[in-house]
Structure formats: structure tokens, C-alpha cells
Amino acid sequence: MSDLPNRKPETGAFFPRDRTWHPPAYTPDYKTSVLRSPQKALLALDNTISEITGPVFGHSIIGELDNDLIHNFARPGESAIGERIIVHGQVLDERGHGVPGALLEFWQANAGGRYRHRREIYLAPLDPNFGGCGRCISDENGNYRFRTIKPGPYPWPNGPNDWRPAHIHFSVFGHGFVQRLITQMYFEGDPLIWRCPIVRTIPERRAVELLVAPLDMENTIPMDARAYKFDIVLRGRRSTLFENRLDGN
Numbered sequence: 001m002s003d004l005p006n007r008k009p010e011t012g013a014f015f016p017r018d019r020t021w022h023p024p025a026y027t028p029d030y031k032t033s034v035l036r037s038p039q040k041a042l043l044a045l046d047n048t049i050s051e052i053t054g055p056v057f058g059h060s061i062i063g064e065l066d067n068d069l070i071h072n073f074a075r076p077g078e079s080a081i082g083e084r085i086i087v088h089g090q091v092l093d094e095r096g097h098g099v100p101g102a103l104l105e106f107w108q109a110n111a112g113g114r115y116r117h118r119r120e121i122y123l124a125p126l127d128p129n130f131g132g133c134g135r136c137i138s139d140e141n142g143n144y145r146f147r148t149i150k151p152g153p154y155p156w157p158n159g160p161n162d163w164r165p166a167h168i169h170f171s172v173f174g175h176g177f178v179q180r181l182i183t184q185m186y187f188e189g190d191p192l193i194w195r196c197p198i199v200r201t202i203p204e205r206r207a208v209e210l211l212v213a214p215l216d217m218e219n220t221i222p223m224d225a226r227a228y229k230f231d232i233v234l235r236g237r238r239s240t241l242f243e244n245r246l247d248g249n
């Protein structure tokens with residue numbers, strides 16, 4: 001994991017976020033960033049105990065179909081329209097260790113590129129059998145997996161003709177609120193990725209490439225669904241207490 005991004009010295013309970021790796025807040029080619037970016041210099045605050053130690057989620061909050069977007073909104077016996085896929089990967093910290101018990105939430109447009117949202121304006125039709133959101137919790141090694149359909153690209157009112165590449169939105173809670181990550185996953189081979197004004201706010205090409213999930217034929221289910229692999233790196237804990245613990249064996 002030596003090429004993963006953290007170039008700052010280790011201070012505090014977690015690695016500090018590297019703001020040269022993440023997109024800057026003010027990027028005028030992404031129009032909405034102009035009004036919502038901070039107008040004043042940022043203030044650094046120390047993390048409180050609750051931000052470092054929480055939240056903790058139990059598997060009991062996850063429903064049976066929460067990790068199956070093909071069926072979790074569908075009428076009985078029916079399923080969502082679209083290319084059936086499996087998205088899976090590992091939630092890691094910056095030391096390359098799996099993060100177990102992380103809550104992942106995901107939301108996306110349907111196969112035609114339309115969201116089920118009252119402020120959606122795109123003319124593509126809704127799929128009556130597709131809601132567009134789900135969640136799961138990573139296992140003891142940080143692995144996660146869900147089924148869905150491949151979302152379609154959609155146009156958005158930014159420049160005169162801007163289209164979002166096919167993408168899935170992710171929210172990830174790790175072991176502390178300070179690890180919270182909200183990001184997007186793209187699909188290998190999509191020519192719209194490199195034309196997207198949101199993607200282009202990311203300073204380094206390597207950082208964009210880490211958001212592009214490769215086709216994973218190894219985990220494809222023949223005659224059912226293709227697989228895409230998307231690993232997610234959260235801010236790591238500075239402490240290595242667990243590894244250093246003397247347990248006598």
C-alpha cells in the first residue's frame with residue numbers, strides 16, 4: 001500500500017487529511033463549487049473523543065435485501081431493469097489494514113441515468129422496480145459486497161453539454177466520525193470519466209484512477225452478473241496498539 005496517499009506527518013489520533021490529494025473546494029468549472037466553497041480560511045479543531053471512537057454499527061440494522069438493489073425496491077417476483085452487476089471490495093485504512101464493521105451506504109441513478117428523487121429533472125423514465133439505494137457492513141476483514149444494476153450516465157446543467165459518467169455514490173463510516181468518507185465509484189472503460197467537470201477537480205490522475213473500478217471477471221457469476229472491484233481507503237488510525245499488544249502467544 002506504499003503508493004497510497006498520505007504525505008503528512010502523523011499527528012493526533014488519525015492521519016490528517018491530505019488536501020493536495022483531495023479536490024480543492026473552489027473549482028469554477030464545477031459551477032456549484034463557487035457558491036458552496038468556504039469564503040474564509042479554515043480553522044483546525046482538535047478531535048473530540050466521540051469523533052474518534054464512534055460510531056459503532058451492529059449488523060442488526062441491516063435488512064435482508066439492503067445489499068441487493070436489484071430486488072430491494074422491486075415488486076415480488078420482479079427485478080430492476082439493467083445490466084446486473086456485483087460491486088465488491090475492501091475497506092482499508094492508510095496502513096493497508098482492513099476496516100471491519102464499516103457501514104457503507106450507496107445510491108445511484110437507474111439504468112437510464114435517472115434518480116428516484118423529487119428534484120430530478122432528467123427526462124429518462126423511472127424504473128418502477130428500482131429505488132436506487134442500499135447499504136451493508138464490512139466483514140471482519142473489511143470486505144463488502146452488494147448487487148445492483150449498472151447506472152446510466154446522465155446530463156447535468158453545468159456547462160452547455162456536460163454528462164456525468166456512470167457512477168455509484170458511496171458514504172462510508174469507519175471506526176470514527178473523522179474517517180467518514182463520501183465518494184463516487186466509476187466504471188472501467190467509460191470515456192465520460194475524463195470529460196467530467198467533477199472528476200476534473202481531482203488534481204492527480206492517479207487519484208482519479210483509484211475511483212475507477214475495474215471489471216473483475218474472477219468474481220463474475222456466469223449467466224447472471226458481472227463484477228466490479230472497488231477498494232476504499234479511509235483515513236488511518238495513528239495508533240498501532242493492537243499490533244504491538246503483548247498477548248503471550
Ligand SMILES: [Fe+2]
Binds near residue numbers: 109164167169
Ligand atoms: Fe450522481
